[in-house]
Amino acid sequence: MRLAANWLPISPELTREVARRAERAGLWGLGIGDSPHYGELYAACADALAVTSTLTVLTSVTNPVTRHVSVHASAARTFGSERFVVGMGRGDSAVRTFGLDPAPLPVLEAALTELRAAVPDVRLQVAASGPRATALAGRCADGVIGGAGRDLPALRGLRDTAAAAHGxxxxxxxxVRLAVAGDESDVPALRTRxxxxxxxxSRFNFAGTFxxxxxxxxMRETLTERYAGYDFAWHGRSGANPVATMFADRPDIEDYLLDRFAVVGTVDTCRDRLAELDPVVDGVFLSLLFEDAVEQLDMIGDLAGAL
Incomplete structure (x- = not known):
């Protein structure tokens, strides 16, 4: 099972250091997010590729709304297919932050088809959480980035839907979101963060349909009600913020979402929980606590060698 760290480009210097450490840790890849709160996506991909020799760099993920397909095609031509993959979705925080709507699925499919025609050897992945987007991925891409977290029945459903569409x-x-604790006593604070x-x-996965x-x-009624008030200004950020308190009165939901969408624990605990995914998936994107990414990647090296 391959592992890739997910990263948001806080600065060029940190992107380069994270890429070096991801490669040193034995990870297969580094996914770089496309977010208006951080640095430019394709500049960050260039930084990561420039300081590594074996690491695969992916967009995880970009979209066809805020970047024209010609921009994606130019990047794919520049970076080549040996160590570069375009991951694309409909658009979430990257579009909603500017008051735009995610791309309808036919628009996403058209963009992927046009990109493949322009750069035939480009490798494509599609972020999907529901059956329609997953079927689209099966028709148009080489892989699916599943939004189901660690839920095995839901992941199997995504796998089977994509395979049926692909033939x-x-x-x-x-x-999954990952935080490795140096000691068991550190786990409660990491779970809070x-x-x-x-x-x-969870909002990305559940807001459209269950x-x-x-x-x-x-839990469905409460989830739907709270997602309606989701604040995209805080999307993807850890620690104390308005998103953190959305379910403060429902600790059962908090625990469910943490256990489904995150892995938090010692190296041994994290290794065991990730290993449960091995029979179903080809790889796992590990979305880190970005402020701790450099230190976390050193501990993740212990995971990578055993999975």
Whole structure:
């Protein structure tokens, strides 16, 4: 099972250091997010590729709304297919922050088809959480970045839907938030810091529909109600912020979202929980606490060698 760290480009210097450490840790790849709160996506991809020799660099993920397909094609031509992958979705925080709407699925499919025609050897992945987007990925891409967290039945559903649309197996990647603790006593604080990141991941997965997503019925009404007030200004940020308190009166939901969308624990605990995904997925994107990414990657090296 391959592992890729997910990173948001806080600065060029940090991007280069994170890329070096990801490669040193034995990770297969480094996914770089496309967010208006951080640095420029393709400049960050260039930084990561320039300081590594084996690491695969991916956009995880970009969209066809804020960047024209010609921009994606130019990047794909520049970086080549040996160590570069375009991951694309409909657009989430990157578009909503500017008051724009995510791309309709036909627009996303047209962009992927046009990109493939312009750069035939480009490798493509699609971020998907529901059956329609997953089927699109099966038709148009080489892989699916599943939004189901660690839920095995939901991941199997994504895998089977993509394969049916493709006419054969399609790569499936899980996406989880990861915080490795140096000691068991550090775990409660890390879970608190990771909570808003897990909530952000759940909103992406659940806000459209619960169909095929294996969500407890008793939680669905509350989830839908709270997602309606989600503040995109705080999307993806850890620690104390408005997203962190969305379910403060429902600790059962907080625990459910943390356990489904995040892995927090010692090296041994994290290794065991990630290993549970191995029979279903080809790889896992590990979205780190970005402010601790350099230190976390040194500990993640212990995970990578055993998975």
């Amino acid at each position: 054969g197996p399609v790569e499936l990647w899980a996406s 990771m909570l808003p990141r897990a909530i952000s991941a 169909d095929g997503k294996n969500v407890p019925a008793a």
